[in-house]
Amino acid sequence: MSNFRWVIVLLLFAATAISYVDRQVLTVLAPQLRDQLQISNTGYASILTAFLLAYTFMQPITGWLIDRIGTRKGFALIMGWWSIAAVLHAFGNSVASFAVCRFLLGAGEAGSWAACVKAVSEWFPRKERGFATGLWSAGVSAGLVISVPIVAWINLALGWRWAFILTGLVGLIWLAAWLWLYRLPSAHPAVSAEELRHITEDGAIDDQPTKKTPYLSLLRSRNVWAVIAARVLADPWVWFYYFWIPEYLTRNAGFTAADIGKYAWIPFAAQGVGIVFGGALSDLLCRRGMSVLNARLTVMLSGMLLMTAGITAAFDFGIVVIFTGISTAMLGFGLWAPNMMSLCADAFPRDSVGSVVGLSGMGAGVGGMVVTMLTGVALDLYGYAPVFVAAGVIPLLAFVVLFTLLQRPKAATNNSVQAQPT
Numbered sequence: 001m002s003n004f005r006w007v008i009v010l011l012l013f014a015a016t017a018i019s020y021v022d023r024q025v026l027t028v029l030a031p032q033l034r035d036q037l038q039i040s041n042t043g044y045a046s047i048l049t050a051f052l053l054a055y056t057f058m059q060p061i062t063g064w065l066i067d068r069i070g071t072r073k074g075f076a077l078i079m080g081w082w083s084i085a086a087v088l089h090a091f092g093n094s095v096a097s098f099a100v101c102r103f104l105l106g107a108g109e110a111g112s113w114a115a116c117v118k119a120v121s122e123w124f125p126r127k128e129r130g131f132a133t134g135l136w137s138a139g140v141s142a143g144l145v146i147s148v149p150i151v152a153w154i155n156l157a158l159g160w161r162w163a164f165i166l167t168g169l170v171g172l173i174w175l176a177a178w179l180w181l182y183r184l185p186s187a188h189p190a191v192s193a194e195e196l197r198h199i200t201e202d203g204a205i206d207d208q209p210t211k212k213t214p215y216l217s218l219l220r221s222r223n224v225w226a227v228i229a230a231r232v233l234a235d236p237w238v239w240f241y242y243f244w245i246p247e248y249l250t251r252n253a254g255f256t257a258a259d260i261g262k263y264a265w266i267p268f269a270a271q272g273v274g275i276v277f278g279g280a281l282s283d284l285l286c287r288r289g290m291s292v293l294n295a296r297l298t299v300m301l302s303g304m305l306l307m308t309a310g311i312t313a314a315f316d317f318g319i320v321v322i323f324t325g326i327s328t329a330m331l332g333f334g335l336w337a338p339n340m341m342s343l344c345a346d347a348f349p350r351d352s353v354g355s356v357v358g359l360s361g362m363g364a365g366v367g368g369m370v371v372t373m374l375t376g377v378a379l380d381l382y383g384y385a386p387v388f389v390a391a392g393v394i395p396l397l398a399f400v401v402l403f404t405l406l407q408r409p410k411a412a413t414n415n416s417v418q419a420q421p422t
Helices: 005-037 041-069 071-091 095-109 112-123 126-158 160-181 193-200 215-220 222-252 257-263 266-287 292-314 319-347 350-381 385-405
Strands: none
Touching: 005 041, 005 071, 005 095, 005 112, 005 126, 005 160, 005 222, 041 071, 041 095, 041 112, 041 222, 041 350, 071 095, 071 112, 071 160, 112 126, 112 319, 112 350, 126 160, 126 257, 126 266, 126 292, 126 319, 215 222, 215 350, 222 257, 222 266, 222 292, 222 319, 222 350, 222 385, 266 292, 266 319, 292 319, 292 385, 319 350, 319 385, 350 385
16 A cells, blocks of 8 residues: 555645744744844734734634635645745844734744645544644644754854745745645545545545535534634643743743753653654544544643643742753643644534634634733733743643533544534
C-alpha cells in the first residue's frame, strides 16, 4: 500500500510550523523593539491584539471559504496572503505600523487550522485522525522552537528587519510545493487503489459532492457551542505563554537575548511532545475499544490538569521550578489541542468541518483579545502572579464546560460522533 497520505501530513506540519515562525518573530524581537521604540506593556498588548482581532473575525470567513472553494485553493490563497504580510513587518517603525502588519498577518493565518483539519478529514479514516492531527499540530511547537534561535541569530547577524523578510519568504516556497502535491485522494496519481480503500474503509470519507450544510444552521447545534465555549476558555492562555514567555524571562528572570535563544524554546518543545503523544494516545484508546468521544475527552482532561502546573510561576520558587512548571503546562495544552481538532473532524459533516473550526476559532480569538489586553493592564498594575494563576485554573474550567455541554450520541461507536442540534 502506498502511504502518500503521510506526505500530506508533512505538508500540513510544515505550513503550521511556518505560521508559528511568522507570528513569533515579533515575540522573540519584542524586548529589543520595545526598548528601541519605547513601547509599554499596554502598547505591546495592543499590537498583539491587532493580530488577534483579524485572526478572530476572519476565522469563520476563511473556514467558510475553504469549505466552498476547496482545501487546495483555499490554503494556497491564505498562505500567500500571510507570507506577504509577514515580510511587511520589516518596514514597521511604530505601534501603529506594527499593529497594521499584525492585523494583515492574522487575517491570513486565520484559515490555517481549518484548512489543516479539513485536509485530514479528506485524507484519513477516523481511526488515524488523532495521530495525523497530532503530527501536523506538532508544527506549532516546531515553529515556536526553531523561531527562537533562528530569529535571534538573524537579528544578531543581519538585523531585525531581515528576520521578518527571510522567515516570510519561506511560506512562498511552501506554496509552490502545495500546489504541486495536493489533490483529493481519489484524483491523486500517487495514491494506490489499496491506500484509497484504506482511507475510505470506515465510511468517514466520501469524495463525491455532498449537500452543503447551511452555515447558519450550525449555530443551532449544541455541540458547536460546546466546542466554541471550550476554546474561548482554553486557547487564550496558551497564547499568553506564546506571547509573553520571552518578555517574562527578560524582565523577571534577567535573561539576555542570547539566553532567550538558548532556553526559551524548551516549553514549546514540551508542547510538541504533548501534541504528538496526545493524538496517538486517543487513537490507541479508540483501538482498545473506547468510543471516539470518550477517548478524546480522556486525553483532554489529562492535559487540562497538567496546565495547572503553570501556577508555579506566580510564586518565587526559583527559575528551574518555574521553567518546569511552564513546560509542564505547555505539555498539557499539547495533549488538549489535537484532540479538540480531531473532535471537530469526528463530530461534524465533512462539508462543514472548516466552518466549525472557523467558528470555534473566532470564539477563541475573542477570548484571546480580552485576555491579551487584560494581561497588558494587569502586568503594568500587578505583575505576573495573577496572570499565571488564571492561566492554570481557567483551562480546567474549559474542560468542565465542554464535558457538560457536549451531547453524546445515542449509540456511541468507534466510528461516529454525530453533531446534535439543540
